Amino acid sequence: MVRLRIVALAGAVLSAAIPAAGLAKAPVPPPFSGTYQPQGVDEIGMWREDDESERKLAASPLVIHDEHLTAYVKEVLCKAVGNDRCNSVRLYIIREPTFNASMTSNGTMRVLSGLFLRVRNEAELAAVLAHEFAHFERRHGLKEFKSRRTGTDVLAWGSLLASMSPSYSTWRNYRSLEFSIYGNLFRYSRDQEREADHLGLGYLNNSDFQPQAAAAVWTNIIGELEASVAVKGLKKPDFKAIAFTASHPPHAERAAYLAEMAAPEGESRDDGAARYREALAPWLPLFLEDQVKLNDFGASDYIIENLAVDGWSAGLWFARAELYRTRGNPRDLVNAAEFYSNVLKLDDGLAAAHRGLGLSLLKLGRQSDGQAALKRYLALSPNASDANMIKLMVPGE
Amino acid sequence: MRRVQFSKLVQLGILPVVLFAADASAHGLREKGAIVKVADSSLTVTPNRNWNRLGGNRGKNTETWTLDGEQLNDVTFYGGIPQGKPLVKERNKKASPLPKFTSSTLPIEIPELLEGTYRVYKDVAAFRVLSTEPITFLGSSGVVFTYEYSDKDELVRKGEARAAIIKGKLYMVTFDAPRLHYFDHAIEEYHALAATATL
Numbered sequence: 001m002v003r004l005r006i007v008a009l010a011g012a013v014l015s016a017a018i019p020a021a022g023l024a025k026a027p028v029p030p031p032f033s034g035t036y037q038p039q040g041v042d043e044i045g046m047w048r049e050d051d052e053s054e055r056k057l058a059a060s061p062l063v064i065h066d067e068h069l070t071a072y073v074k075e076v077l078c079k080a081v082g083n084d085r086c087n088s089v090r091l092y093i094i095r096e097p098t099f100n101a102s103m104t105s106n107g108t109m110r111v112l113s114g115l116f117l118r119v120r121n122e123a124e125l126a127a128v129l130a131h132e133f134a135h136f137e138r139r140h141g142l143k144e145f146k147s148r149r150t151g152t153d154v155l156a157w158g159s160l161l162a163s164m165s166p167s168y169s170t171w172r173n174y175r176s177l178e179f180s181i182y183g184n185l186f187r188y189s190r191d192q193e194r195e196a197d198h199l200g201l202g203y204l205n206n207s208d209f210q211p212q213a214a215a216a217v218w219t220n221i222i223g224e225l226e227a228s229v230a231v232k233g234l235k236k237p238d239f240k241a242i243a244f245t246a247s248h249p250p251h252a253e254r255a256a257y258l259a260e261m262a263a264p265e266g267e268s269r270d271d272g273a274a275r276y277r278e279a280l281a282p283w284l285p286l287f288l289e290d291q292v293k294l295n296d297f298g299a300s301d302y303i304i305e306n307l308a309v310d311g312w313s314a315g316l317w318f319a320r321a322e323l324y325r326t327r328g329n330p331r332d333l334v335n336a337a338e339f340y341s342n343v344l345k346l347d348d349g350l351a352a353a354h355r356g357l358g359l360s361l362l363k364l365g366r367q368s369d370g371q372a373a374l375k376r377y378l379a380l381s382p383n384a385s386d387a388n389m390i391k392l393m394v395p396g397e
Numbered sequence: 398m399r400r401v402q403f404s405k406l407v408q409l410g411i412l413p414v415v416l417f418a419a420d421a422s423a424h425g426l427r428e429k430g431a432i433v434k435v436a437d438s439s440l441t442v443t444p445n446r447n448w449n450r451l452g453g454n455r456g457k458n459t460e461t462w463t464l465d466g467e468q469l470n471d472v473t474f475y476g477g478i479p480q481g482k483p484l485v486k487e488r489n490k491k492a493s494p495l496p497k498f499t500s501s502t503l504p505i506e507i508p509e510l511l512e513g514t515y516r517v518y519k520d521v522a523a524f525r526v527l528s529t530e531p532i533t534f535l536g537s538s539g540v541v542f543t544y545e546y547s548d549k550d551e552l553v554r555k556g557e558a559r560a561a562i563i564k565g566k567l568y569m570v571t572f573d574a575p576r577l578h579y580f581d582h583a584i585e586e587y588h589a590l591a592a593t594a595t596l
Binding site: 061097115233293303326363385386 | 501513522529530540547554
């Protein structure tokens with residue numbers, strides 16, 4: 001009897017310790033208080049661990065140490081959240097072809113290279129960066145740690161007390177407490193994400209960026225996932241369902257509330273698409289190559305077509321051609337040959353396109369055309385790393 | 398209902414504890430001078446020093462040998478990958494498929510095949526093929542290529558591989574080792590081993 005009451009009391013304590021965070025509209029960003037130093041043993045400890053992992057990150061071979069790209073992304077962040085805020089952030093761009101960005105409690109922002117393919121302009125990039133900054137400003141890392149500690153503390157005591165009881169119903173009550181606490185912890189994570197979305201959009205509304213871009217990011221992600229599973233033959237995911245262990249709200253919900261909260265007067269603002277394309281141009285071929293080589297045909301094709309909405313460049317045709325040639329079905333090779341030809345119409349000096357065209361034509365049985373293209377490849381880059389192999393395939397070289 | 402203790406059930410013999418038989422593919426020694434078949438195929442090699450054969454396979458026709466441990470030197474034999482199959486066993490055929498060796502794969506595309514496999518299977522983001530040259534391997538015209546990649550454990554590794562397509566099947570021997578010291582340390586051992594490969 002006593003133990004039941006303890007368990008019930010624990011539940012009440014817990015729901016007070018993990019408040020739900022629900023906001024109805026985008027908040028106005030609070031005034032910035034200046035450089036912040038960690039307070040309290042938890043926060044000091046977390047920052048120390050984050051500093052250590054930042055030291056390791058700075059030495060990692062996976063970080064893209066390009067000061068131009070890093071400076072550009074930092075500039076977009078500063079334009080989104082304000083100069084006084086963005087000075088507390090250190091930005092690292094990591095070469096990994098997934099759509100993600102994260103921010104730790106001490107101000108380290110990691111942006112994965114896959115993100116650059118999924119946003120089409122500065123406003124969309126700013127939306128993601130502002131979301132991550134909002135996590136930092138609201139100190140979500142620390143709060144989530146504390147909530148997890150409280151919740152698992154309650155479970156530890158509860159399991160000890162419940163195991164001392166001879167009655168099966170106490171054990172059942174403990175199990176339901178367990179579900180309830182874990183459910184609360186996962187929901188807390190989702191609520192933090194919602195709060196970050198809300199505050200992030202508040203920054204965008206207050207900036208010179210188009211706030212409608214935030215919802216556009218998620219709409220594109222939904223499109224990419226649908227395209228990916230369609231080709232893989234998997235079931236279409238439900239973008240509204242919330243899994244028990246989901247750490248983020250579902251994509252459809254995010255797209256909906258972000259669209260709702262975007263200030264209507266912001267729609268006419270500049271989206272910075274041209275500036276974004278220019279800044280990304282040196283890295284786009286590499287990022288596209290990383291994406292194509294992931295062997296996810298549907299997602300890669302969707303991303304390339306999405307990037308080509310404002311016009312097909314030689315680089316985009318080339319990425320598409322490589323994608324189709326790599327899958328290599330006969331009908332794919334026909335398409336690949338056409339795409340490589342489109343590249344050459346725009347840039348005849350791109351040696352790799354001649355190589356790809358030559359290989360595709362050879363595999364389609366068009367020997368003479370294929371060999372002609374490979375000869376052109378050898379003429380353009382005689383010192384290519386595979387020149388000797390290509391020479392074997394071309395008679396008379 | 399009282400919860401019955403697990404150990405009590407074991408004592409009564411109702412719930413026997415299953416002892417696993419010695420794993421057929423446990424780590425093994427490959428002795429100097431002994432001709433051995435590798436990768437469950439007709440590919441044989443004759444090591445000129447003792448090597449360790451690692452247990453557990455990444456795929457049906459693969460076998461990994463090492464001197465100092467998989468992360469320090471890794472010689473992997475691919476013994477006759479049939480057409481339509483990936484190099485190693487896919488972890489999830491539908492959700493994360495690996496690139497396949499097909500009937501239309503050209504020898505010059507084998508480096509791409511390995512690159513795609515490593516990128517998806519080992520989650521490698523930065524992979525670069527450094528050189529691709531023709532070579533005679535297993536008595537047939539094949540390809541030897543070198544590459545470099547940054548693995549998930551944040552170490553940069555270099556690799557060299559020899560491959561040939563014989564009777565529609567892919568035979569390949571790869572060597573991966575960290576760029577710092579270990580690649581140069583064991584590269585000659587790999588060359589010696591690969592030179593004795595016969596079909």
